[in-house]
Amino acid sequence: SAVISQKPSRDICQRGTSLTIQCQVDSQVTMMFWYRQQPGQSLTLIATANQGSEATYESGFVIDKFPISRPNLTFSTLTVSNMSPEDSSIYLCSVRPLGQNTEAFFGQGTRLTVV
Amino acid sequence: GNSVTQMEGPVTLSEEAFLTINCTYTATGYPSLFWYVQYPGEGLQLLLKATKADDKGSNKGFEATYRKETTSFHLEKGSVQVSDSAVYFCALSPVSGGYNKLIFGAGTRLAVHP
Numbered sequence: 371s372a373v374i375s376q377k378p379s380r381d382i383c384q385r386g387t388s389l390t391i392q393c394q395v396d397s398q399v400t401m402m403f404w405y406r407q408q409p410g411q412s413l414t415l416i417a418t419a420n421q422g423s424e425a426t427y428e429s430g431f432v433i434d435k436f437p438i439s440r441p442n443l444t445f446s447t448l449t450v451s452n453m454s455p456e457d458s459s460i461y462l463c464s465v466r467p468l469g470q471n472t473e474a475f476f477g478q479g480t481r482l483t484v485v
Numbered sequence: 486g487n488s489v490t491q492m493e494g495p496v497t498l499s500e501e502a503f504l505t506i507n508c509t510y511t512a513t514g515y516p517s518l519f520w521y522v523q524y525p526g527e528g529l530q531l532l533l534k535a536t537k538a539d540d541k542g543s544n545k546g547f548e549a550t551y552r553k554e555t556t557s558f559h560l561e562k563g564s565v566q567v568s569d570s571a572v573y574f575c576a577l578s579p580v581s582g583g584y585n586k587l588i589f590g591a592g593t594r595l596a597v598h599p
Contacts, residue, residue: 415587471578474521
C-alpha cells in the first residue's frame with residue numbers, strides 16, 4: 371500500500387495567479403498521476419509524472435498550463451498556472467504500481483477555488 | 486476507445502435497503518474492473534475489483550460480478566448503512582494503450598438515511 375500526503379488541502383486564489391500543489395508518497399514509486407475532478411464530475415487524468423523525464427500529458431492538457439515536477443521517486447508537484455474560475459476543481463495525486471490489476475492509491479485532494 | 490458509463494445519481498435509500506449501482510464499459514479485450522469509493526472529504530479508495538470474466542469482487546458487504554457478455558460490472562449491497570453514504574466510481578484498466586491508466590465513470594452519489 372501507499373500513503374499519500376497532498377497539500378494544500380484547499381485554497382482560494384485570485385484569477386491570473388498560480389498555485390503549486392505538492393504530493394508526497396511514503397514509498398518509492400515509478401509513476402505518479404495527477405487528476406482533476408471538476409464539481410460533480412468524474413476524475414480526468416491530467417498527466418503522468420515519471421522521475422527523470424518530462425511528464426506525459428493527456429489530450430486537452432498542456433505543460434504551460436499545468437507544469438509538473440518530479441525531482442525524486444517520492445515527490446511531485448503540479449502547478450496550475452494563470453488561473454481562471456474554470457480551473458476551480460479538486461486536484462488529486464495518485465500512485466499505482468505497474469500492472470493491469472493493481473490498486474491505485476490517492477491523496478485526499480486539493481480543493482481549489484478561483485475567484 | 487475505452488469508456489465507463491455509470492447510472493446517474495444521487496441515489497437515496499433508507500437504511501437496510503438493497504443497493505444497485507449500474508456500470509457498463511467499452512473496451513477491447515479483457516480490462517480489469519474496479520469500484521472506488523470516496524467518502525466526504527477524503528480521497529478515493531479501492532472498494533473491490535475483478536480481473537477476468539465471471540470474477541466476483543467483494544468487500545464490506547458490497548459485490549460486483551464481471552460480466553463480459555453484457556460488458557457490465559454492477560455494484561450491489563444487500564443492506565446499506567448510513568455509513569455507506571459516499572460517491573462510488575466504477576473504473577477500468579485497459580489491456581493496452583497505457584495499462585497503468587485508470588478510466589473512471591462519472592461517479593454515483595449515494596445517500597443513506599436512517
